[in-house]
Amino acid sequence: MPPLRLLPLLLLLAAAAAALDTPTPTPWPEQFHAVVFTNLTGSGGRLQLIDLYYDWPRGRNLNLIRGQLSGDPTYDVEWTNGTSYFFNATSCRTKLFPVGLLPPDWLAAGAVYLGRETVAGFDCHLWTKVDFVWYYEDVVTHRPVRWNFFNGMQQHVMSFEVGGVLEDSKWQAPARCFSDQHTVIADPGAATVTDDRVEGEDGKLDVMNAFFRFVGAPAAAAAAAASV
Numbered sequence: 001m002p003p004l005r006l007l008p009l010l011l012l013l014a015a016a017a018a019a020l021d022t023p024t025p026t027p028w029p030e031q032f033h034a035v036v037f038t039n040l041t042g043s044g045g046r047l048q049l050i051d052l053y054y055d056w057p058r059g060r061n062l063n064l065i066r067g068q069l070s071g072d073p074t075y076d077v078e079w080t081n082g083t084s085y086f087f088n089a090t091s092c093r094t095k096l097f098p099v100g101l102l103p104p105d106w107l108a109a110g111a112v113y114l115g116r117e118t119v120a121g122f123d124c125h126l127w128t129k130v131d132f133v134w135y136y137e138d139v140v141t142h143r144p145v146r147w148n149f150f151n152g153m154q155q156h157v158m159s160f161e162v163g164g165v166l167e168d169s170k171w172q173a174p175a176r177c178f179s180d181q182h183t184v185i186a187d188p189g190a191a192t193v194t195d196d197r198v199e200g201e202d203g204k205l206d207v208m209n210a211f212f213r214f215v216g217a218p219a220a221a222a223a224a225a226a227s228v
């Protein structure tokens with residue numbers, strides 16, 4: 001039995017040890033290429049295979065989206081100055097967001113640790129952020145394994161290539177994106193649980209954009225995104 005006057009100190013050490021036990025999410029590499037299998041069937045959609053190129057130093061993120069049994073891919077090019085271009089072979093939609101892209105350490109601030117869970121055979125740490133995304137990280141390799149969105153959309157990371165980049169020419173939005181003037185100004189609540197706009201294929205893109213924009217944004221924007 002330790003002397004009574006040491007008890008506060010011991011309690012403090014115990015609390016510190018407990019805090020150390022809560023793992024912190026591993027920041028993303030500044031550049032990576034991931035192949036992401038996306039399951040939208042839980043939210044009324046289909047299956048997709050997405051090539052994701054995250055390029056923080058150049059302030060950009062790209063989703064090359066191939067729908068199941070559909071020939072023509074859709075590009076979602078997100079620039080950190082706020083502009084997003086969604087285009088395929090025939091059309092283009094431009095959106096202007098008030099915030100930039102997710103920084104590599106986007107999950108560290110404001111994430112809630114939910115413990116360990118085995119997903120698809122991988123032992124993972126699980127965090128959630130602003131009730132928008134549930135993020136699974138491999139306990140051993142620290143690679144992301146999966147993330148789920150509030151709307152039932154599930155993304156499974158099939159490969160994760162640190163330093164993987166896409167050549168500059170592939171980021172260029174086509175001329176049709178600049179010929180019409182239909183830029184939509186997006187508000188922070190553009191894709192939330194209560195918002196009808198998350199329905200439909202455009203809505204799915206909005207969810208991904210909201211992820212790459214608002215989930216990493218300063219607390220105020222994230223709170224606005226969660227509460228609208």
Ligand SMILES: *[C@@H]1O[C@H](CO)[C@@H](O)[C@H](O)[C@H]1NC(C)=O
Nearest residue numbers: 039040041042043047152154
């Ligand atoms: C997709 O998600 C739905 C709903 O969560 C699930 O029932 C189904 O098994 C999943 N399919 C695949 C191929 O992952």
Ligand SMILES: *[C@@H]1O[C@H](CO)[C@@H](O)[C@H](O)[C@H]1NC(C)=O
Nearest residue numbers: 079080081082083084096173
């Ligand atoms: C952001 O950058 C992209 C790519 O350089 C450009 O096309 C777009 O016009 C820029 N948007 C704004 C608001 O400056």
Ligand SMILES: *[C@@H]1O[C@H](CO)[C@@H](O)[C@H](O)[C@H]1NC(C)=O
Nearest residue numbers: 072087088089090091201202
């Ligand atoms: C391109 O996207 C638009 C809008 O989502 C869609 O209506 C059109 O069918 C798509 N074009 C092709 C060739 O898939």
